[in-house]
Amino acid sequence: xxxxxxxxxxxxxxxxxxxxxxxxxxxxxxxxxxxxxxxxxxxxxxxxxxxxxxxxxxxxxxxxxxxxxxxxxxxxxxxxxxxxxxxxxxxxxxxxxxxxxxxxxxxxxxxxxxxxxxxxxxxxxxxxxxxxxxxxxxxxxxxxxxxxxxxxxxxxxxxxxxxxxxxxxx
Amino acid sequence: xxxxxxxxxxxxxxxxxxxxxxxxxxxxxxxxxxxxxxxxxxxxxxxxxxxxxxxxxxxxxxxxxxxxxxxxxxxxxxxxxxxxxxxxxxxxxxxxxxxxxxxxxxxxxxxxxxxxxxxxxxxxxxxxx
Amino acid sequence: xxxxxxxxxxxxxxxxxxxxxxxxxxxxxxxxxxxxxxxxxxxxxxxxxxxxxxxxxxxxxxxxxxxxxxxxxxxxxxxxxxxxxxxxx
Numbered sequence: 001x002x003x004x005x006x007x008x009x010x011x012x013x014x015x016x017x018x019x020x021x022x023x024x025x026x027x028x029x030x031x032x033x034x035x036x037x038x039x040x041x042x043x044x045x046x047x048x049x050x051x052x053x054x055x056x057x058x059x060x061x062x063x064x065x066x067x068x069x070x071x072x073x074x075x076x077x078x079x080x081x082x083x084x085x086x087x088x089x090x091x092x093x094x095x096x097x098x099x100x101x102x103x104x105x106x107x108x109x110x111x112x113x114x115x116x117x118x119x120x121x122x123x124x125x126x127x128x129x130x131x132x133x134x135x136x137x138x139x140x141x142x143x144x145x146x147x148x149x150x151x152x153x154x155x156x157x158x159x160x161x162x163x164x165x166x167x168x169x170x
Numbered sequence: 171x172x173x174x175x176x177x178x179x180x181x182x183x184x185x186x187x188x189x190x191x192x193x194x195x196x197x198x199x200x201x202x203x204x205x206x207x208x209x210x211x212x213x214x215x216x217x218x219x220x221x222x223x224x225x226x227x228x229x230x231x232x233x234x235x236x237x238x239x240x241x242x243x244x245x246x247x248x249x250x251x252x253x254x255x256x257x258x259x260x261x262x263x264x265x266x267x268x269x270x271x272x273x274x275x276x277x278x279x280x281x282x283x284x285x286x287x288x289x290x291x292x293x294x295x296x297x298x299x
Numbered sequence: 300x301x302x303x304x305x306x307x308x309x310x311x312x313x314x315x316x317x318x319x320x321x322x323x324x325x326x327x328x329x330x331x332x333x334x335x336x337x338x339x340x341x342x343x344x345x346x347x348x349x350x351x352x353x354x355x356x357x358x359x360x361x362x363x364x365x366x367x368x369x370x371x372x373x374x375x376x377x378x379x380x381x382x383x384x385x386x387x388x
Binding site for chain 1: 192204217248249269279283
């Protein structure tokens with residue numbers, strides 16, 4: 001068993017990436033023929049072997065199923081955000097009240113923070129601008145600022161950050 | 171191709187086209203760069219998404235095979251659009267692009283530029299000396 | 300009906316591209332111009348897909364995919380250059 005594990009970490013340093021590469025290869029060629037499956041498998045094994053030394057260790061996803069529901073929540077928000085932003089853009093310009101907000105972060109690894117920042121950029125009227133060097137604050141530009149800026153901070157923290165925290169289990 | 175299929179595809183294409191157009195209108199109309207960042211990054215994700223799904227359905231109904239490539243394009247765009255927006259916002263702050271006057275919490279711009287924790291307005295100038 | 304829709308959507312996309320070009324010309328700052336260029340990439344992907352529907356061929360998807368990838372990489376390279384004055388650190 002230990003021998004098998006050693007074999008795996010020697011020749012398959014990133015099993016998830018191997019599967020991902022195979023799937024993307026098959027999608028690119030949009031076939032399921034045996035030749036392409038073989039070629040994709042070979043590429044999926046060789047490319048991670050070559051890239052393994054470049055890898056920066058990242059926290060693992062603890063609960064992949066939560067990630068699926070997170071994607072659905074974000075997708076719904078993207079649609080809503082698009083309609084809201086479109087109305088704001090076409091409507092009179094004085095309705096737009098831009099502002100900056102600093103959101104305190106509870107996450108402390110790079111991967112969860114970048115997932116959160118990307119989600120913030122995709123969703124209702126917010127673009128993440130920067131992260132402070134100590135990884136404790138996320139600066140967000142808000143397109144339509146409510147009177148109380150705490151509302152935006154609470155929305156980001158409760159709706160997205162808590163879910164990201166659950167997924168990565170930190 | 172049946173009439174219903176054509177109707178659905180037309181609706182999707184029109185929706186996508188409208189959102190792409192609104193994004194470009196926003197790029198022209200809005201006043202400062204940070205506000206302008208919102209329009210294209212958001213409107214184009216759904217706009218292009220609509221067009222991609224429309225063309226995927228069209229290929230399915232007219233030729234019978236699902237174009238998986240479109241799915242790959244939309245996946246790629248959803249992954250990369252936030253990164254572009256983020257790096258452009260960072261570049262804008264680094265080059266001290268001014269935000270319009272009525273932006274609230276304008277003092278946070280300088281804090282974000284230096285990547286330091288937020289400080290109440292006014293304190294920052296004292297620390298520089 | 301689909302034929303008319305395709306033409307209408309293509310016209311909308313062309314107007315959007317012209318608006319982007321206008322921002323690319325007047326843009327007060329370089330970052331504005333990069334943003335306009337990035338939006339132009341995305342709009343041209345849409346235009347290529349519409350052209351594929353117009354010609355009833357799935358041949359153009361590879362081109363769209365290539366523009367998506369190169370557009371992203373070039374936008375990020377521009378952003379990096381504006382940030383550091385250098386692309387590869």
